[in-house]
Amino acid sequence: MNIRSSLRCLLVVGLVSVWPATIVATYANDGSTDQRFLAGLRRRGLFELAGRYCRDRLDRADLPRRRRAELVIELSRTLAEQAVNSAPEERPPLWEQARQVTDQFVRQYPGDPRLLLVRFQDALGVLARGELARQEAQLVADNRQLTETARTHLRAAIQELRKLADDVSEQLRERSRPGGPKTVRDQPDQLAAYELASLEKNLQYQLARALRNQGECYGSDSPDRANSLNQAVEILDPLSKLDSIDPLAWKSRIDQVICYRLLADYPTARQKLEALLQQKPPPAIALRARAEKIRLALATGQLPEAIAILSSGRQIDGITSADLDYAWLETYLAAWRAASADDAQQATQWQTKATEMVRLIERRHGLYWTRRAEMLLAGYVRGSPDRGDLAMLIRAAESSFRSGRPDDALAAYDRARGLAEKNGEADRAFQLGYVAATIEHHRNRHQQALARYRQSALAAPNNPKAPEAHLLAIHHAAQLARKQSSGHLDQYTALLQEHLQTWPDTPSANKVRWRLGRLRQHLGDWQNAIAAYRAVSPNDPEYVRAVEAAGECYRAWLDQRKAAGQPTEKIAAEAAGWFESLVLGPEGRLPERWSPLARQAALTAARLRLDYTPSGYAPAERLLAAALQGATDAPPDWTSAARALLVFSLAGQGRRGEAAEVLKSISAGPPEQLLDMLEGLQRVAAAARPEVRAELAALQLHALELLRPHQDRLSPAAGQSLGRIQAQALADAGRSDEALRQYEVLAKASPRDPQIQEAYAQLLSGRTDRTSLGVALARWRELEKKSAPGSARWFRAKYAVASLHYRLGDHQQAARIITLLEVLHPEMGGPKMKAQLLGLLDRCRAAEKR
Amino acid sequence: MTPMIDVIFLLLIFFVCTAGFQAAEEILPTNLSLPGSVSSNVEIDLELEDLEEIVVKILYADGRPHWQINQRDYNRLAEVRAVLSAAARVRIDLPVILDVEPNVPLENLIDVYDLCRRIGLERVQFAASVEP
Numbered sequence: 001m002n003i004r005s006s007l008r009c010l011l012v013v014g015l016v017s018v019w020p021a022t023i024v025a026t027y028a029n030d031g032s033t034d035q036r037f038l039a040g041l042r043r044r045g046l047f048e049l050a051g052r053y054c055r056d057r058l059d060r061a062d063l064p065r066r067r068r069a070e071l072v073i074e075l076s077r078t079l080a081e082q083a084v085n086s087a088p089e090e091r092p093p094l095w096e097q098a099r100q101v102t103d104q105f106v107r108q109y110p111g112d113p114r115l116l117l118v119r120f121q122d123a124l125g126v127l128a129r130g131e132l133a134r135q136e137a138q139l140v141a142d143n144r145q146l147t148e149t150a151r152t153h154l155r156a157a158i159q160e161l162r163k164l165a166d167d168v169s170e171q172l173r174e175r176s177r178p179g180g181p182k183t184v185r186d187q188p189d190q191l192a193a194y195e196l197a198s199l200e201k202n203l204q205y206q207l208a209r210a211l212r213n214q215g216e217c218y219g220s221d222s223p224d225r226a227n228s229l230n231q232a233v234e235i236l237d238p239l240s241k242l243d244s245i246d247p248l249a250w251k252s253r254i255d256q257v258i259c260y261r262l263l264a265d266y267p268t269a270r271q272k273l274e275a276l277l278q279q280k281p282p283p284a285i286a287l288r289a290r291a292e293k294i295r296l297a298l299a300t301g302q303l304p305e306a307i308a309i310l311s312s313g314r315q316i317d318g319i320t321s322a323d324l325d326y327a328w329l330e331t332y333l334a335a336w337r338a339a340s341a342d343d344a345q346q347a348t349q350w351q352t353k354a355t356e357m358v359r360l361i362e363r364r365h366g367l368y369w370t371r372r373a374e375m376l377l378a379g380y381v382r383g384s385p386d387r388g389d390l391a392m393l394i395r396a397a398e399s400s401f402r403s404g405r406p407d408d409a410l411a412a413y414d415r416a417r418g419l420a421e422k423n424g425e426a427d428r429a430f431q432l433g434y435v436a437a438t439i440e441h442h443r444n445r446h447q448q449a450l451a452r453y454r455q456s457a458l459a460a461p462n463n464p465k466a467p468e469a470h471l472l473a474i475h476h477a478a479q480l481a482r483k484q485s486s487g488h489l490d491q492y493t494a495l496l497q498e499h500l501q502t503w504p505d506t507p508s509a510n511k512v513r514w515r516l517g518r519l520r521q522h523l524g525d526w527q528n529a530i531a532a533y534r535a536v537s538p539n540d541p542e543y544v545r546a547v548e549a550a551g552e553c554y555r556a557w558l559d560q561r562k563a564a565g566q567p568t569e570k571i572a573a574e575a576a577g578w579f580e581s582l583v584l585g586p587e588g589r590l591p592e593r594w595s596p597l598a599r600q601a602a603l604t605a606a607r608l609r610l611d612y613t614p615s616g617y618a619p620a621e622r623l624l625a626a627a628l629q630g631a632t633d634a635p636p637d638w639t640s641a642a643r644a645l646l647v648f649s650l651a652g653q654g655r656r657g658e659a660a661e662v663l664k665s666i667s668a669g670p671p672e673q674l675l676d677m678l679e680g681l682q683r684v685a686a687a688a689r690p691e692v693r694a695e696l697a698a699l700q701l702h703a704l705e706l707l708r709p710h711q712d713r714l715s716p717a718a719g720q721s722l723g724r725i726q727a728q729a730l731a732d733a734g735r736s737d738e739a740l741r742q743y744e745v746l747a748k749a750s751p752r753d754p755q756i757q758e759a760y761a762q763l764l765s766g767r768t769d770r771t772s773l774g775v776a777l778a779r780w781r782e783l784e785k786k787s788a789p790g791s792a793r794w795f796r797a798k799y800a801v802a803s804l805h806y807r808l809g810d811h812q813q814a815a816r817i818i819t820l821l822e823v824l825h826p827e828m829g830g831p832k833m834k835a836q837l838l839g840l841l842d843r844c845r846a847a848e849k850r
Numbered sequence: 851m852t853p854m855i856d857v858i859f860l861l862l863i864f865f866v867c868t869a870g871f872q873a874a875e876e877i878l879p880t881n882l883s884l885p886g887s888v889s890s891n892v893e894i895d896l897e898l899e900d901l902e903e904i905v906v907k908i909l910y911a912d913g914r915p916h917w918q919i920n921q922r923d924y925n926r927l928a929e930v931r932a933v934l935s936a937a938a939r940v941r942i943d944l945p946v947i948l949d950v951e952p953n954v955p956l957e958n959l960i961d962v963y964d965l966c967r968r969i970g971l972e973r974v975q976f977a978a979s980v981e982p
Contacts, residue, residue, distance in 0.1 A: 483923065781900065789902070790921060801900055813897055816940050820901050823936040824920045 038074050045366060047082035051075060069114035072105045073121045080125040084132055085367040088404035098125045113190040116168060116199065123160040124206060130154035131213045138216070139375040147217055154214045161207045168200045201239060205248050205255075208235040212259055226263065233259045250276075250285040257292050266300050287321035294327040298334055306331045322365035329357045329373055333380045354380075355392050374399030381412060390419050394432070406443060410436050421459075430460040434469055441472065450476035454495070458502070467508040470499050474512065493519065510540040517549060524831030526557035534578070544597050547582065551604035556832060558612045563835065572612030579605035580623065594631035599638055602627040606645050610652065611688065621649035644681040648688065651695045663703045674707055675718055678725050685732055697732035700725060720746070724756055731763050739763055754793060757783055765800060770808065777804045795829030799837055806844055815844040898944075904937055905977070906930070906962055907949040915958040931965055938969045949977035 041050035054075035057063060063071070076098045083094035102122035106115060130153030137146035175193045191199070208231075215228035236259065239252035253276045260269035273296065276289055290312060297306035310328060314320055336350035358377055362370040378396035397412030413436035420429035433456030440449035453473035457466040477492040496519070499512045513536045520529030533550035536543055554575045558568045582601040584590065591598050606624050609616025624646045628639070643666065650659035666674050678700055685696040704726055714722065723746050731739035743760040750756050761783055764776035784797035798821055805814040818841040821828060828834035907918040917924040924930050937944055946966050950959050966974045 483925070805900070813900065817900055820937060820940045820944075823933060823940065824902060824904070825922065 035070070035074065038078065042078060042081050045085065047078055047085070050078045051082070054078065065109065065112060066114060069105065069109075069112060069118055072101055072118055076101045076118075076121050076125055080128050084128060087402060088136075095125065095129050116164065116171075116191065116196075119160070119164055120199070120203065120206075123157050123164060126153050126160065127157035127206060127210050127213070130157055130210070134213050134217055135372060136375065139372075139379045151214065151217050154210055154217065158207065158210045158214065161203055161210060165200065165203045165207065168196055168203060172196050172200065201242075201248055204235050205239055205252060208232040208239070208252070208255060208259075211235070212255065212262070215259075215262060220264065229259050229263045233263075244279060244281075250281055254285060254288050254292060257289075257296075261292070261296055261299055264299075266296060269296055283316040283319045284321065286316050287319065287324045291321065291324040291327035294324075294331055298330060303331075303334055303338055307335060320364065322361065322369045325357065325361050325365065326369065326373060326376075329354060329361065329376060332357055333376065337380065351392050355395060358395060371399070371402065374402070378408065378412065381415075390416055390423070390425075390428070393419060397435075401439060406439050410439060413439075426460050427463060430456050430463045430466065430469075433459065434465065437469065437472070441476070446476040446479045449473075450480070450491075450495075461502055467499070467503040467506045470495075470503070471508045471511060474499060474515065478515070489519075507540070510536050510542065514540075514542050514546060517546065517553075521549065521553055521556075524556075524560075524834075526553045526560070529553045530557070530575075544600060547579075547597060547604075548600055551579070551600075551607075554604075554608060555611075558608070559832060560835065562612070568612040569614065572608045572616070576605040576608040576613070576616070576619075579608065583623070583627075590626055590630060592630075594627060594634065599627065599631050599634055603638070603641060603645065606642075606649070607684075610645065610648055610684075617649045617652040621646060621653070624649060640679070644678075644684050647681055647699060648684045648692070648696060651699055652692050656695065656699065659699055660702055663699060664706060666703075674703060675714065675721060675725075678703055678707075679721065682725055682728055685728075693732045694734060697729040700729040701733060704729070720750065720753075724759065727763075728759060731766075736763065736766065754783065754787065757786075758793065758796070761797075761800065765804060773804055773808055777801065777808070780804065790825065790829075792829060792833075795833050795837075799833065799840070802837070802844075803840055806840060806847070811844045811847040815841060815848065818844070898941070901941060901944060904934070904944055904946045904971075905949055906934075906946060907951075908954045908958060908962055909951050910954040910958065915954060915961075917962070927961060927965070930962065931969070934966060934971060935969050938971050942970050943973055944971060945973040945975060946971050947975050947977050 038050050038053065041047070041053070054071050058068065058071050058075065079094050079098035079101065083091045083098065086094060099122060102118050102125070105112075105118050106122075109115065112118075130150050133146050133150035133153060137143040137150055171191075172193065175196070211228045211232040215225045215232065218225035218228070233256060236252045236256045239248050240256050242249040242252070244250065253272070257269050257273045257276065260266075260272060273289060273292060277286070281289060290309065294306045294309050297303070297309065310331060314324060314328065332350050332354040336347055336354060339350055340347040354377060358370075358373045361373040374395065377392065378399045381392055381396040393412055393416035397409045397416060400406070400412055401409035413432050417429045417432040417436070420426075420432060433452060437449055437452030437456060440452055443449075450473045453469045453476070457463075457470035457473065460466055474492070474495050477488065477495045480488040481492040493516075496512050496516045500509055500516075503509055513532045517529045517532035517536075520526075520532060530550050530553045533546040533553065536546040540546070554572070558572055558575075561568050561571070579601040583598045583605065594602075602623055606620040609620040624642050628642050628646065631638070631642075634642075643662065647659045647662050650656075650662065663674075681696060681700055681703075685693045685700070688696060704722070707722065711719065711722065723742065727739050727742035727746060730736075730742060740760075740763055743756070743763055746753075746756045747760045757779065761776055761779035764772050764779060767773065767776070780797050780800040784794060784801060787794035787797060798817065802814040802817040805811075805817070818837050821837065822841075828837050902920065905918075905920055909916045909918065915927075917927070917930045919930065919933050924933070934946070948959065948962060948966075963974060966972075
């Protein structure tokens with residue numbers, strides 16, 4: 001009866017154990033087809049598949065209750081086993097899911113006869129979680145948190161198991177009461193009395209396991225430890241006296257030996273172990289007994305005896321045991337530690353054996369045992385007085401990282417790197433430093449990652465990956481500079497310079513030059529930004545962007561000089577010469593095919609000559625005419641911009657007739673083309689000198705006349721653009737009353753068009769009467785409210801509001817606006833806007849003093 | 851009968867002496883600023899309108915608070931104090947809107963609130979989203 005009942009119970013109860021494989025094997029021998037199938041999936045580590053199988057079936061509404069209970073147990077067990085075999089950061093959701101599955105069943109079917117089994121599985125999941133935390137706590141350096149976690153879960157598991165044991169006893173008492181339900185004929189799902197009795201025994205066994213684990217959570221001299229372990233021994237005693245055919249008998253006997261060892265009662269442990277071995281246990285139990293014999297020898301300080309036991313071998317009848325292999329590893333590590341004090345050669349041999357044993361465990365016993373073995377190894381390496389061999393240190397570091405202990409991993413990598421440097425293995429040392437830095441990189445610890453990448457790169461500057469490592473250090477410096485204060489900006493700048501000094505000719509240097517250019521441009525340090533952009537190699541994929549950025553910097557620099565009344569001609573001519581050299585190439589000839597770079601450079605050179613040199617019209621005209629003739633496959637926006645500049649260059653030379661001819665030639669084509677060109681001309685006019693702007697405006701108005709017959713062919717949007725161009729051209733031509741009327745119409749028609757609203761406000765600001773200035777102020781206020789704070793338009797509106805207050809005589813309010821802007825937005829919309837705002841602030845303060 | 855009255859009298863005196871009185875609840879003297887809320891009879895101070903309102907966003911991540919003042923990040927409360935003090939020197943009655951993320955501990959909110967009051971920025975409002 002006893003044997004049958006135990007087997008039956010094992011059939012229905014999914015036990016999550018420290019030795020999952022053992023339990024799975026027992027289960028598989030007796031289970032149904034589904035249970036065998038699921039056990040097979042779990043044994044192969046296919047937890048996702050097993051989980052999906054269970055969930056698919058549980059989703060069926062017509063699933064019989066008994067089958068549902070079995071599948072819930074299987075699913076919870078699968079999730080718990082998956083958690084045991086996962087990396088630490090992946091475990092919590094799996095543990096939670098394992099509990100949710102059982103909790104849901106308990107809530108949904110509170111009166112189900114199989115509820116006891118589901119609750120048992122739930123308690124086993126909690127126990128497994130606590131046991132795993134306890135095992136890991138014993139192997140890490142700072143184990144306080146893990147130990148506390150283990151205690152919490154084990155306490156919960158013990159409580160639940162005791163409650164369950166009481167419930168089962170109660171049900172058994174009810175069954176034995178005269179008149180109580182004795183048969184299950186009426187309720188086939190009801191657990192039979194013998195099943196309940198078997199469940200009670202299993203509960204006792206698991207309770208002893210939980211208590212043993214709880215005892216191990218306390219120090220060797222703690223009364224809590226002794227109390228828990230003695231309780232476990234007491235519970236295991238009757239179980240160990242069961243008939244040997246009972247599956248619990250052998251396990252209980254072994255566990256009892258373990259408890260005595262943990263209680264430091266070595267004579268009793270030894271005696272019980274000898275008695276067990278004499279009873280000829282099955283191979284799996286015999287292997288565990290052998291492992292326990294090794295541990296007993298190690299615990300009593302008899303290392304030679306432990307080593308001698310190894311000669312008995314790792315298997316019996318072709319069966320191996322993960323627990324025994326783990327005990328072998330413990331022996332090797334103990335031998336290594338013992339030998340490291342006086343025999344370096346022997347210590348090295350033991351180290352090698354230990355490393356090989358970890359590899360063997362990895363090959364044979366899956367993730368759970370591998371992690372335990374690696375953690376054990378890492379713990380020994382961390383605590384070892386000598387430095388260990390390189391392979392072992394690396395393995396320890398990898399193990400620590402995989403176990404979610406990055407600080408331990410970094411310490412091990414540092415030691416490994418130090419050892420590699422000592423051995424003269426510079427490349428290996430670099431690689432290890434790089435990996436350690438990458439751990440910090442993934443943790444987003446910028447300062448630490450920066451320091452490690454930089455250190456690795458500078459220690460091995462000739463390593464092919466050194467520039468890349470230094471570039472990553474720069475990346476982290478940029479992250480710090482973006483977030484924090486100016487000290488980090490200096491650090492970032494210093495790193496960029498350091499990179500260029502150390503690796504001036506590597507492809508990474510171009511990336512650094514690009515970054516340096518961006519930084520200098522951001523700071524308004526135009527000359528250094530230009531120098532950095534110009535130093536980017538033409539072979540670099542970013543070269544076109546660098547040339548474009550250099551053009552932007554030149555224009556900003558020249559604008560700044562122009563605003564300050566400083567000469568611009570020489571700088572503009574030199575800059576234009578450089579851009580022209582990019583068009584002409586080393587041979588000084590125009591290109592046969594105009595590349596995007598050549599087209600971009602030609603436009604920039606022409607703009608620089610036209611805007612900043614008084615005698616630049618003729619060379620700009622020649623370059624643009626050649627470019628327009630050669631670049632037949634250029635995109636339309638480039639063509640429009642080039643044509644607009646050509647018209648500008650002709651108008652600037654007073655050749656209005658030829659400029660009008662160019663316009664006329666364009667007007668012969670589609671009206672959209674003429675409109676594009678007019679828009680380009682307007683952009684050019686915005687930056688031109690007032691007299692040239694008036695000239696251009698006259699040309700624009702002439703072109704608009706040409707376009708008028710075809711106006712009905714334009715789309716409404718194009719028609720609106722035309723109105724805007726006309727209004728601006730009228731303003732530029734000095735016909736401000738007409739321009740205002742035109743803008744007023746446009747502003748009413750398009751209240752949400754910020755361009756029109758801004759141009760209208762701008763035009764109003766140009767008036768001198770107080771009424772117009774008041775209206776302009778209201779317009780700018782409106783525009784400011786409708787613009788995104790911090791955007792370029794928003795800053796322009798802020799400036800205009802302050803400027804209008806100043807002009808209307810309210811100097812104090814103007815100063816307040818700018819001061820607050822400076823406090824809240826220290827960059828003040830970029831160097832150009834900042835210069836304008838601060839200039840106005842100075843004027844306000846000067847006016848206030850007067 | 852007399853001893854019983856004595857005992858009851860003594861008990862009465864005991865309860866009167868030991869009874870606590872409910873403390874009056876402190877009310878934060880602030881307004882709640884709802885997006886889109888309007889009040890028709892409020893005169894608009896155009897001078898104040900031209901000055902940007904100060905929006906202090908309080909965030910909480912990695913176990914510590916962070917701040918944004920008008921979309922600019924600050925990692926230390928001292929920096930927030932410096933900015934708010936400088937703003938208060940421009941005009942002391944500038945409105946300050948506190949936009950607090952739901953996960954921010956109350957103490958971090960109170961820190962900023964107290965800071966504003968200490969500096970002299972009295973017009974502190976809380977940003978709130980309107981429930982649909």
